[in-house]
Structures are given as C-alpha cells and as structure tokens.
Amino acid sequence: MKKMQNVMIKGTKDGLTLHLNDQCAYDDLLKELENKLSGHKSIHDEESPLISVKIQIGNRYLTEEQEEEIKAFIRHQRNLVVDEIISNVVTKEEALKERKENEIVSVTAIVRSGQVLEVPGDLLLVGDVNPGGTVIANGNIFVLGNLKGVAHAGFSGKRDAIIVASNMMPTQLRIADCLNRAPDQYAKEDRHEMECAYIDSSNQMIIDRLQVLKSIRPNITRLQGGF
Template identity: 40%
Template sequence: MGKLKPSVTVKGTKDGLLFILDDSCPFSNILNELKQLFEYNRSSLWDGPKTRVLIKLGQRQITKEEEISLRQLFSLKKNLIIQGFESEGKHYLLKPAGIQVLAGTVRSGQVLTHEGDLLLLGDVNPGGCVQATGSIYVLGALRGLAHAGSSGDETALIAASTFKPTQLRIADVISRPPDEWEYTEVGMRFAYLVNNQIAVDQIQHLIQLRPDLEWKEKGKKFF
C-alpha cells in the first residue's frame, strides 16, 4: 500500500515557516494532523526561537471559528507566531451566510462591530462608527464613520439612505468625502472600491457593478 499524502506540508523560508494545508481534505483532518505533528514530531522547530508562520489554505476559505481553532492550536507552541492566512485569489475568511438586521442608533463615541453583512435600521451619528467584515447597508442617515470589509474584503459595499459620512473605509482603503457631498448629494447612495480608491454612486447604478444582486421574477427586472 502506498503512503498517504500528508494534508499538512511545512516549508522553511527566509521569513519563517510556511504551512501549506491541503484544500481537498476535511478541516477536521487538518486539525488532527497538526495536533499529531506538534505532539509526536520532536522537531526543534517547535521549541526554538520565535518564528513567523504563514498559513496557506489553497482554494479553501475558513470560517471565523475555524480560524480561532487554528490559532488556539498554534498557541500551544509559544515560539510559532501566526503572521497571516492566505487563500488563492480571494479573502481567506468565508462570509457568514445571509445578512443580519439590527435596529437602533449608533451615537457619538459608540462603535458597532459585526461579522458578515449588516443591515442597520437606524442612524449613525457624527462621532459614531459602524464596522463590518462584509457590506454595510444603513436604512437611515450615515453621518459618522463606516468601515466595510474590515477583514480585507475589497468587494464590500457601503450604502445609506442619507449619505453624509465623516469618513469611509473599505478593506484597508480610507477616504474622507469632499465637503460638497454634505450639501448637493441627495437620495440613497453607495460606496465601493475601484482601482484602490473609494468611489460613490447613486444606488440605481449598483446592479451595473453587482449584477449578482439583481432580483428577477419571470424575466422581469426590478431595477
């Protein structure tokens, strides 16, 4: 019988250690193999000086809970410091299914954080902040700071019924809107990332950017 291919491959680089996880294996198998690797492999790598670790996931995306499981496992080896995770061609975190609806007002000094896409029924006042790993939709006035894609999702959007933010952030890109928005822009608008800059447009143009959001019934378009 041939020897089974390991689901975890470890390589040394000039920056530290590279852990390559087989994206065709169940995540539970990956965790079990890592546990055995740390417990039964007496390599000096696990007890040496502090070493940076990059975890490559292949085509796999993981949930926040799976990320926590990996970090807890690596924390058993005090010298292994996780610097990041990488998935091929996409963000490593899997977006939670659906969109969560919350109601209320984010007042000055308050910060609302959320995992995934968020629909807020209420206002974000000046000095208030709403932050989500996915997109942010405000059915109310956005007059504070909004940070969408906070874990690095560059496809995230920010939309609001009254669009007068003090600052916008999408992934790692920051934009302070021009003063004229405060007076001339009316109606629901949305912000998105293009060429590493934040652009703002009228909500009816959203479908041109995100055709996957278009709702159709029996061939009829609703936008």
C-alpha cells in the same frame, strides 16, 4: 492489480506538493510518507537550497498532534521546509466564525455622536448614523437612513465590501484600508438619493448611484429583493 499510492509527490515552481490519501489508515500514511521521502535522492543534496512543501490532506481530519508529527518528520528531511497543510475539513470553531462573518445583523437604532456599532458580518442598520457616530462591519454596511458619521466596511481586509446609504453624507468612509473623506457639498445638502461606495479596479473608492451595484458586485444576493 496496482496498489493505490497513499502519498504522491509533485514538483511545482514553488517547491513540492505532497498529496496524502484521505482514505487510508493514518499509520499506513505515515509509513509510506517515510519511505517516499527517504527515497527521494534530490532532497538529500546538501548543496541544494531549501524546498518549500505544501501538504494536501483532502477530507482527512488531523489532530494537532498528528499535524505536528507530520511536520516534524518532514522538517527532519534535509532541505525541506513545511509551508502549509491544506485541508477541506473545517473545525466547529472555524465554521461558527465563518457563519458569524457571513450573517446579516439587523439593527434598528440611531447611532449618536460618540457611539460605535460593530458587527462581525454584514450590517443592516434601519436608522441614522449621526455626526460623530461610527458603524463598523467585517462585511458590507447597509444604512436605511442618513449616514452622516463614519462607516468602515470590510474592516478585516475585505476589499470587495460595499457601503450603501439612503442618504450618503458621511464624515468619513473606509473600506478595508482604503479611506475616503466626503466632499464638502455632502455637508451642505441632503441628497436624498440612495448611493453606494466601493473600491474599483484602480483601487480608488468610488461613490455612485445604487443602480451600478448589480454590475460591480453581481454576487451580492443575500438581501433578497434588493433595495
């Protein structure tokens, strides 16, 4: 019966990918990794350029010391540079951070001039954003009221975030790094029509009727029942 390999080395156009068995003992993994790399002749060619290495560890959890041990061993091999270690495992801290970034924070308030309301996930504001007020969210922003101040969605770089308001009359809209100042007519009239702002395929911020939301962002389903 053929023995299962704990280390598989695959060449790609970007370098090497090491697939490490996530079921075997760590010491056995390290021993086989050493044997495989030391027997890989092309790696030891002094005239070869640096080779980028990605390490796939699957469902194995590595401590910081074990990660550093593997990285250090690979770095000692001539021409190899560790690019990243890819794991299916997330730490408790990473899971909590992701949960916060994906939760909907509901706030009932009026954001007045000089005030800033910021949340790590999606913001559902039941109230108004007055001129001079600012709302910021890592995810989407939903304002069930007048948006007359500044709204910045996707502040950490999420370009698929959206901004929705019952009455869209903003001083400024931002999604990720894309900025849009409201047209002059917004300051002169109450539109009383729910609208949404989003970045389209040409990287331009568009303000349109809420009805288009289902076609441009079909995966936004966390607010059950819609608007």
